[in-house]
Amino acid sequence: MNPAMTASTDAIAIRLQAVSHTFAGRPALCELSADIRRGVITGLVGPDGAGKTTLMRLMAGLLKASAGSICVEGLDPVSAGDTLRLQLGYMPQKFGLYEDLTVLENLRLYADLRGVTGQARADSFERLLAFTDLARFTDRLAGKLSGGMKQKLGLACTLLGSPRILLLDEPCVGVDPISRRELWRMVSSLADGGMAVLWSTSYLDEAELCGEVLLMHEGRLQYSGSPQALMDSMQGRSMLLQDIVGNRRQVLQRALRSPAVIDGALQGHAVRLVLREAGVLPDLASLQAGPDASLQRVKPRLEDAFIDLLGGGPGGDSPLTEHMPPVRLPAGVDAEAVIVAEQLTRRFGDFVATDHVDFRIRRGEIFGLLGPNGAGKSTTFKMMCGLLPVSSGEARVMGLDLKKSASQARQQIGYMAQKFALYGNLSVAQNLGFFAGIYGLSGASQRAAVADMVRVFGLQPFLAMNAGELPLGFKQRLALSCALMHQPPLLFLDEPTSGVDPVSRREFWSHINGLVDKGVTVMVTTHFMDEAEYCDRIGLVYRGRMIAAGTPDALKTMVASAELPDPSMEDAFIALVERDDRQREAT
Amino acid sequence: MSLSLRRLAALCRKESYQIVRDPSSILIAFVLPVLLLFIYGYGINLDANRVRLGIVQQDGGVEASRLVQTLQASPYIAASLSNSETAMRQQLQLGSVRGVVILRSDFSAKVRQGQGAAAIQLLTDGAEPNTANFVASYVQGVWQLWQAQRLPGQAEPAGLTLQARYWFNPTTVSRNYLVPGSISVIMTIIGALLTSLVVAREWERGTMEALLSTPVTRAELLLSKIIPYYLLGMAAMAMCVLVATLVMGVPLRGSLWVLFLVTSLFLGSALGLGLLLSTTTRNQFIAAQFALTAAFLPAIMLSGFVFEIRSMPLAVQAVTYLIPARYFVSALQTLFQAGEIWPVLLINLLFLLLSAAFWLGLTAWRTPRRLDGN
Numbered sequence: 034m035n036p037a038m039t040a041s042t043d044a045i046a047i048r049l050q051a052v053s054h055t056f057a058g059r060p061a062l063c064e065l066s067a068d069i070r071r072g073v074i075t076g077l078v079g080p081d082g083a084g085k086t087t088l089m090r091l092m093a094g095l096l097k098a099s100a101g102s103i104c105v106e107g108l109d110p111v112s113a114g115d116t117l118r119l120q121l122g123y124m125p126q127k128f129g130l131y132e133d134l135t136v137l138e139n140l141r142l143y144a145d146l147r148g149v150t151g152q153a154r155a156d157s158f159e160r161l162l163a164f165t166d167l168a169r170f171t172d173r174l175a176g177k178l179s180g181g182m183k184q185k186l187g188l189a190c191t192l193l194g195s196p197r198i199l200l201l202d203e204p205c206v207g208v209d210p211i212s213r214r215e216l217w218r219m220v221s222s223l224a225d226g227g228m229a230v231l232w233s234t235s236y237l238d239e240a241e242l243c244g245e246v247l248l249m250h251e252g253r254l255q256y257s258g259s260p261q262a263l264m265d266s267m268q269g270r271s272m273l274l275q276d277i278v279g280n281r282r283q284v285l286q287r288a289l290r291s292p293a294v295i296d297g298a299l300q301g302h303a304v305r306l307v308l309r310e311a312g313v314l315p316d317l318a319s320l321q322a323g324p325d326a327s328l329q330r331v332k333p334r335l336e337d338a339f340i341d342l343l344g345g346g347p348g349g350d351s352p353l354t355e356h357m358p359p360v361r362l363p364a365g366v367d368a369e370a371v372i373v374a375e376q377l378t379r380r381f382g383d384f385v386a387t388d389h390v391d392f393r394i395r396r397g398e399i400f401g402l403l404g405p406n407g408a409g410k411s412t413t414f415k416m417m418c419g420l421l422p423v424s425s426g427e428a429r430v431m432g433l434d435l436k437k438s439a440s441q442a443r444q445q446i447g448y449m450a451q452k453f454a455l456y457g458n459l460s461v462a463q464n465l466g467f468f469a470g471i472y473g474l475s476g477a478s479q480r481a482a483v484a485d486m487v488r489v490f491g492l493q494p495f496l497a498m499n500a501g502e503l504p505l506g507f508k509q510r511l512a513l514s515c516a517l518m519h520q521p522p523l524l525f526l527d528e529p530t531s532g533v534d535p536v537s538r539r540e541f542w543s544h545i546n547g548l549v550d551k552g553v554t555v556m557v558t559t560h561f562m563d564e565a566e567y568c569d570r571i572g573l574v575y576r577g578r579m580i581a582a583g584t585p586d587a588l589k590t591m592v593a594s595a596e597l598p599d600p601s602m603e604d605a606f607i608a609l610v611e612r613d614d615r616q617r618e619a620t
Numbered sequence: 621m622s623l624s625l626r627r628l629a630a631l632c633r634k635e636s637y638q639i640v641r642d643p644s645s646i647l648i649a650f651v652l653p654v655l656l657l658f659i660y661g662y663g664i665n666l667d668a669n670r671v672r673l674g675i676v677q678q679d680g681g682v683e684a685s686r687l688v689q690t691l692q693a694s695p696y697i698a699a700s701l702s703n704s705e706t707a708m709r710q711q712l713q714l715g716s717v718r719g720v721v722i723l724r725s726d727f728s729a730k731v732r733q734g735q736g737a738a739a740i741q742l743l744t745d746g747a748e749p750n751t752a753n754f755v756a757s758y759v760q761g762v763w764q765l766w767q768a769q770r771l772p773g774q775a776e777p778a779g780l781t782l783q784a785r786y787w788f789n790p791t792t793v794s795r796n797y798l799v800p801g802s803i804s805v806i807m808t809i810i811g812a813l814l815t816s817l818v819v820a821r822e823w824e825r826g827t828m829e830a831l832l833s834t835p836v837t838r839a840e841l842l843l844s845k846i847i848p849y850y851l852l853g854m855a856a857m858a859m860c861v862l863v864a865t866l867v868m869g870v871p872l873r874g875s876l877w878v879l880f881l882v883t884s885l886f887l888g889s890a891l892g893l894g895l896l897l898s899t900t901t902r903n904q905f906i907a908a909q910f911a912l913t914a915a916f917l918p919a920i921m922l923s924g925f926v927f928e929i930r931s932m933p934l935a936v937q938a939v940t941y942l943i944p945a946r947y948f949v950s951a952l953q954t955l956f957q958a959g960e961i962w963p964v965l966l967i968n969l970l971f972l973l974l975s976a977a978f979w980l981g982l983t984a985w986r987t988p989r990r991l992d993g994n
Contacts, residue, residue, distance in 0.1 A: 095832055095991045111990070118834060121833070124830070127825065128826075129827050129829060129830025130830075138637060148624075
């Protein structure tokens with residue numbers, strides 16, 4: 034027996050000992066020690082920039098660690114790379130597929146590269162195509178597959194040669210929740226068969242399902258072990274404040290001022306709170322949540338524990354609230370319909386990206402467009418900002434028709450684009466100056482606006498730094514301050530917090546909540562289910578159409594059933610999408 | 621470095637699918653060459669046959685009329701006649717004539733006195749010195765011819781006449797040396813520009829990471845990029861040679877196997893350079909920018925294909941020795957126009973070989989097996 038075989042009888046597939054890695058002097062990983070076992074899915078969990086990808090690449094032998102030791106199947110991944118590459122399946126982000134090759138050509142390529150030939154090859158193609166349900170699509174170009182199908186093909190290519198260890202780098206980015214669940218089932222069955230699986234993700238709800246997790250933040254390991262144990266340690270500290278009368282955003286703000294509360298977030302009509310200590314409750318009267326309000330214990334989430342590990346949330350008061358003046362609507366603008374879409378449609382050739390969509394948004398409301406990638410939410414969003422011409426139907430903001438006066442309408446909108454759209458090689462101060470300039474501020478008023486934003490968002494220490502070098506959380510602050518420079522009555526946010534750590538996300542939403550209380554109207558696209566809970570109303574976009582709309586609680590009620598009395602937002606989403614699929618098939 | 625034929629074949633097959641399915645690579649490899657050949661072969665013409673010449677005839681004498689007739693009869697001159705000097709000067713300014721010959725009113729008288737040359741004035745456009753020189757020498761030629769005709773009895777004033785004979789390109793058709801030169805530009809585009817994109821594309825799309833996590837070796841990775849693009853380059857070369865010889869009538873006097881050898885060696889360095897840029901920048905846009913500056917522009921400016929190297933400043937001449945296109949152009953022009961002149965070819969072959977070894981070696985050295993360098 035060779036050493037690799039004896040090592041494999043061990044329950045531990047990968048052992049990390051004091052692993053550190055630096056890129057050009059910058060630490061990416063710091064003194065990381067952990068074991069990854071066979072037979073379970075281990076979640077590698079953390080926000081963007083936490084070091085997840087670096088760690089995976091070190092294990093796959095694609096990078097050499099600066100310090101510490103990594104043992105994969107008892108071997109060093111760099112010096113024993115040739116041996117290990119046959120035992121290790123690594124699926125990088127974007128799945129590593131050749132988009133101009135067909136499904137079968139991709140499989141053949143990776144089979145040849147991994148030395149899967151002859152009968153073994155025919156067998157594994159048959160098995161994998163059945164497993165991934167791709168047999169019908171073997172002649173389709175990989176570039177023409179949906180996100181979920183690409184993900185499955187990527188997995189199939191990685192599984193060729195029957196690896197004993199599977200490394201999946203953010204396999205669910207850009208994939209709809211239905212495909213996510215499907216992939217999860219597939220990978221679980223592999224783990225049940227004894228494979229060691231490492232699954233990296235920035236979604237904490239996804240991580241809750243893992244057998245074990247490595248929680249990472251800024252290159253350091255915050256926790257390793259079972260997520261259940263971590264959530265159990267929070268027992269009694271997660272509470273739900275229900276039956277609130279009045280403004281639930283202000284209730285949340287008051288709750289976060291209480292020393293007994295370390296974190297809080299909106300959840301539909303209720304407010305979810307994490308206590309500093311189990312049993313020590315905030316004074317219910319001081320929350321002014323109405324006579325019927327009650328605090329009830331709920332099951333802790335991994336996110337609660339993560340925020341606790343990071344030292345608690347950011348508090349509920351946003352300095353932005355004091356700074357922004359209340360929004361006054363000009364005469365003639367209906368406060369019930371500051372943003373209106375009527376039969377809004379956008380065609381690209383034969384393809385209808387947005388198909389007769391209707392909604393109207395009130396002053397001071399947060400309206401969310403929720404949907405998988407490619408559903409048409411970005412197209413709808415871009416038409417509402419005047420960035421994309423309307424094919425047919427109406428789009429109006431503040432009473433202005435976007436077909437006629439797009440540039441006037443844009444002046445009313447603060448727009449924060451996906452990935453923040455900052456100028457990476459300009460300094461923070463230059464970015465602020467530039468965005469103030471394009472919104473028509475100059476001279477003393479520009480200086481005043483920039484100074485206000487610097488004070489409100491605490492950007493002073495970073496003014497000279499290039500925007501590209503900022504940590505993600507600060508990039509988000511900068512992007513928000515650039516969008517708010519001209520104090521717009523409307524704020525459009527496109528995937529505002531994807532990949533950002535939960536504490537920064539909390540902080541971001543505390544700003545948004547503050548703005549909304551001043552009468553700012555917010556439209557947001559997201560694929561984060563818990564972010565959707567912050568919205569007053571949600572429009573569910575799927576295949577170009579708005580298939581359902583309503584408050585988060587109303588959407589959940591729509592799908593509640595005997596076997597699922599208390600569905601989550603994700604359950605609601607999946608059920609509504611499946612219902613729509615059935616209806617379309619029927620017609 | 622070990623080599624598995626199965627893996628190499630799989631990678632080459634993948635690369636070929638990508639070439640065939642990417643319309644831009646077919647465009648660059650087959651459509652662009654034909655376009656360039658025709659532009660250089662027909663669009664650009666460095667010969668100034670039939671220059672437009674204005675003639676101002678202010679003298680009505682027999683001598684003047686005869687000279688005008690001789691000028692009009694010349695196959696190199698398209699003459700237009702006027703008796704207004706100002707009108708002709710205007711035409712010269714507009715560029716509708718390239719030169720103006722003025723025969724003053726005392727021309728015939730002066731010619732009879734033996735001072736003809738003093739009575740004829742030639743104006744040319746000095747802003748285009750090349751054309752101006754052509755005009756001057758054509759008019760000079762006609763003048764001499766006319767003098768010889770005028771005095772048939774006492775012709776041949778001196779004992780010698782000059783009979784010019786141009787070797788290798790007897791009719792001095794510029795197409796015959798521009799087309800072989802433009803082939804070097806085409807091969808540079810295919811070799812360097814196309815390959816500058818291919819490795820960078822793998823990095824950008826994240827497929828390189830997936831490849832590196834399989835048992836692929838460095839040699840396989842490198843060869844799988846070189847072989848398909850070498851074959852593509854050779855196919856484009858074959859097409860260029862066919863178009864040049866059969867369609868455009870450019871002579872090919874050397875043998876095909878030497879042409880094959882020269883092209884292979886040149887492609888070696890062009891592919892090496894393109895892959896090196898692609899490998900080190902890992903970004904298609906930057907790699908293509910570098911390829912344009914480092915390969916395409918020198919191939920046009922410094923290869924001696926349009927601009928003669930010997931008339932460049934010494935420092936620039938020194939730089940041309942580093943440009944593989946220089947040797948390729950020289951070898952191509954020799955093979956097409958003169959045939960196998962071994963002293964010239966051997967030198968060029970040697971330098972092409974060195975250059976190919978240098979660029980391919982550098983690429984092999986820089987091709988990573990890990991994400992962080994080697």
